[in-house]
Amino acid sequence: MNYFERGTVARMHGPGRKVVIGYALVSIGILLAASGGTWDVTNHLLNKPETFFAPPHAVLYSGAASALAGAVLVMSASRSAGRFDWSSKLVMAGTALLISAGPIDFVWHSAFGLDGLLSPPHSVLVSGMVTSSIAAAAGMVRSYPQIERSRILPAALVIVAMLPVWISVAGLVHMFSLPFSRTAYFDFNPDSNFAAVFATLGFPFVTAAVSYASWALAGRRFGVLSAAAAAFIFINTFTSIVPNDSLATTIPFYVVTVIPLVMADIILSKWRSARALLVAGAVAGIAFFMLYYPLITHTYNKVDAEKTVWASLTAVIYFEMIESVYPLVVVPAAAMGMLGAMASERMVRRAALAGLR
């Protein structure tokens, strides 16, 4: 079965405009929800007093509302056509998970008080984000009328489709690797060695896979991968670094993390060969240690120094880790980056072949 068979909905709906708008709304919604969630994690880390109407919550709920509106639009368009394809079904399932996480969270809070990062309600929420974002990206690829042989989606839609996948899958990796899940009732903290290994394998894979897909879906030209990376860094700067005053001096350091991803973009665009895919994947993979700063500090601190990572010590501990931890993870990160790029290439190639039918 070709999971990226495309054109069906587009043919049924002419340009498939309504369904593409629906998928785009889902993606934008997940982007907002995942960014709001990351901002909320940062505020919890800083122990900032919060209310139901705190800004991160408002962003998260706006995202959930946008995703719901998008799912309704996709459902309506699919119903008019008399056919629900797998991406529309998956979008509905993902959005249902996303929306149901709210009441589940309320019940959990009522029974057990504050919950950690890895908890049943948060698992439902993140599963919904990952499912919806991947389904919406696939739905856009399937539904958008093909522009030309190699260019599957316009640049703006590639970024709208891929950014929420990137942020929500990275959120999933964080959930199973950050030591923020011990509460008065439960200790869901992952084993510190498992967490470090999972982060070392997971982050480079997702970084390279999303980077490569962004480049390939937009016509294998320079620009979109770099723009997606810049957007990711911009969002992470505002959700994970800016709220913590102590990290303000590290913003320049974080912003230059875009350089390796621009290099990957150049390598793919100028050096069109199978080797370019591997080198670009490796370059994107080894950038993970900088891209997922500052949260990643907490993951590796558990196996490196096991200090208390106070907000004002985060940067100091992280910079020490660049010397103590980074040399140990750079080779597996490069390998996982290559693997991520190869997996991404297979999926994008299927999408392109499906478009030729």
Next chain:
Amino acid sequence: MLPQSYLDSVRVPKPEPVITDVTLPDSIQLGQTFTLHVTATNRGDHADMQIVSVAFPNLTRTDGIVTIQKHDFKQTPVFIKAGQEIGAGYVGPQRIVAAQYPAVEASNRPWEKGVTSSIELAITPQSEGRFVVFVKAIGLPHNGDQAHWPSDGIIDHQDEFVSVYSVDVTKT
């Protein structure tokens, strides 16, 4: 790997907690309630967290004896029960001990430079004699002797310095 000049710009703040005022009566009669007022400030750099601890080494519990009348801390003060696991040696959760007596902990997270907060407790001693109160403040991250108050004196169950205050409770 990174330029030293850049690394030097990532400076660790040095908080300096100070208890500026502790008010309580010299003596009361048994059955009376007295008010303990504690004020603290941070004279150093920003603290990620600064704690003011008021402990009661004569007591085994605080129920019906100690109540919080008012406070202006960002976080709600918490009661620490005897036997509860608490951080020690100024390193917080890295060294855990069991509390030998109850306490009230009030904190601001973060506690900015120059900010002052206070707490007022109503205390009704249950027996005559000397009712003892330990008071201390700790700035976190704790990165030097300036990050705790007092800087010397009696060592408490957390291996941390405390300032000792007392009220004489006499029979009616």
